[in-house]
Amino acid sequence: MxxxxxxxxxxxxxxxxxxxxxxxxxxxxxxxxQEVVTLDNLVWADEFDTDGAPNPEHWNFEIGDGTKQGIPGWGNNELQYYTDRPQNVKVENGVLLITARQESFEGNNYTSARLTTQNLFEQKYGRYEARIKVPYGKGYWPAFWLLGNDCDVNPWPACGEIDIMEYLGDEPTSVFSTIHGPQYSGAESISKEFSLENGRFDTDFHVYGMEWSPNRINFYVDDVLYHSLTPEDVDEETNGTGNWIFNDRAFYIILNVAVGGNLPGNPNSETVFPQSMVVDYVRVYN
Incomplete structure (x- = not known):
């Protein structure tokens, strides 16, 4: 009402x-x-306040290109080669920079970076948030998301995926949130868009949040709730064939900038390189 x-x-x-x-x-x-009560017990954070490489106690690097199948985002015909080089990922002046470049590297024409907290920080339930500014242009696909910690033995989508923020570089006024699981993955995933009436996501920072409890996942942009999902929603969207798999495992965090592929499409002559996803902080509460 x-x-x-x-x-x-x-x-x-x-x-x-x-x-x-x-x-x-x-x-x-x-x-x-808003089933999830406001959570204010900070249990993990990276404020990116030390220049240099990302904190190795917080972040792993995933290295390679789209030939590595079976992991979300690596089978999407993307064009980048993920590296751990400072040209692609570094902390500088209080922010994390994940930079996509147009260059010949290891047989690919673009480079970027993909960071994860796998085996370093994994949690079930809570509030996850990050303050981020994104790049602009056709072919950019930055994301802040979670993956189930058993994906190595329980391949995607059975392990589950929670996309807190995804953005297509040629749609600067919109972002979207998505969940993936058995019978609702890829093109059949459950997703919703959030659009700015005034402003663009590439020209300023915004806070992307997700609150996760056993029977609900809420998504926020700048504390505005715009997407709320329950087991009943999964059941309805999949005609009873999908399972709510978000209450039986911990998830880890991923930050990355993909280039090209099936979803965003490939860069065009107007796409400017290099550009960065700029991350001010990542915080987790319970």
Missing amino acids: KINKDSKLNMVKYPPIFLLILICVLSCDLDET
């Missing part, structure tokens, strides 16, 4: 008992859509 903030309730027309009922209804609606 939605009430226009500018509307005024006439106290004569609507007696106090009606107002009490109305307040109860509104409160119930809000509680139902």
Whole structure:
């Protein structure tokens, strides 16, 4: 139920008992859509306050290109070769820079970087958030996302994937969030877009958040809730064939910038290189 903030309730027309009922209804609606209570116990963070390579106690590098099959994002016909070179990933002036470049490297025409917290930090449930500014141009595909920690033995999509923020570089006013699992992965995943009415995601930082509990996942942009999913939603979207797999394993964090591939399409003559995804911080609460 939605009430226009500018509307005024006439106290004569609507007696106090009606107002009490109305307040109860509104409160119930809000509680139902925001099942996860505000989480403020910080359990892990990287503020990127030391220049140089990313903290090795926090981040791994995944190295290679799209020939490595079986891992999400590596079978999408992408064009980049992920490296651990400072040209592609470094901490500088209080931010993490993941930079995509157009260059010949290991048989590929583009380079970039993909960082994960696999085996370093993995958690089930909680609030995950990052403050990020993204690049602009056809072919860029930066993301902030989670992957189930058993993907090595329980291949995707059975291990599960939670995409907190994905962005296509030629659509600068929109981002989207997505979940993947058995019977709802790839093109059949469950996704929703968030668009800015004024502004662009490549010209300023925005905070992308996700709150995850046993039976609900909420997605936020700048603390605005725009996507809320439950086991019932998965059941409805898959006609009863999909399973809610987000309550039986921990997940780890991934930050990357892909170039080209099936989803974003390949860069064109107007795409400017190099450009970076700029990450101010990543924080996790429970």
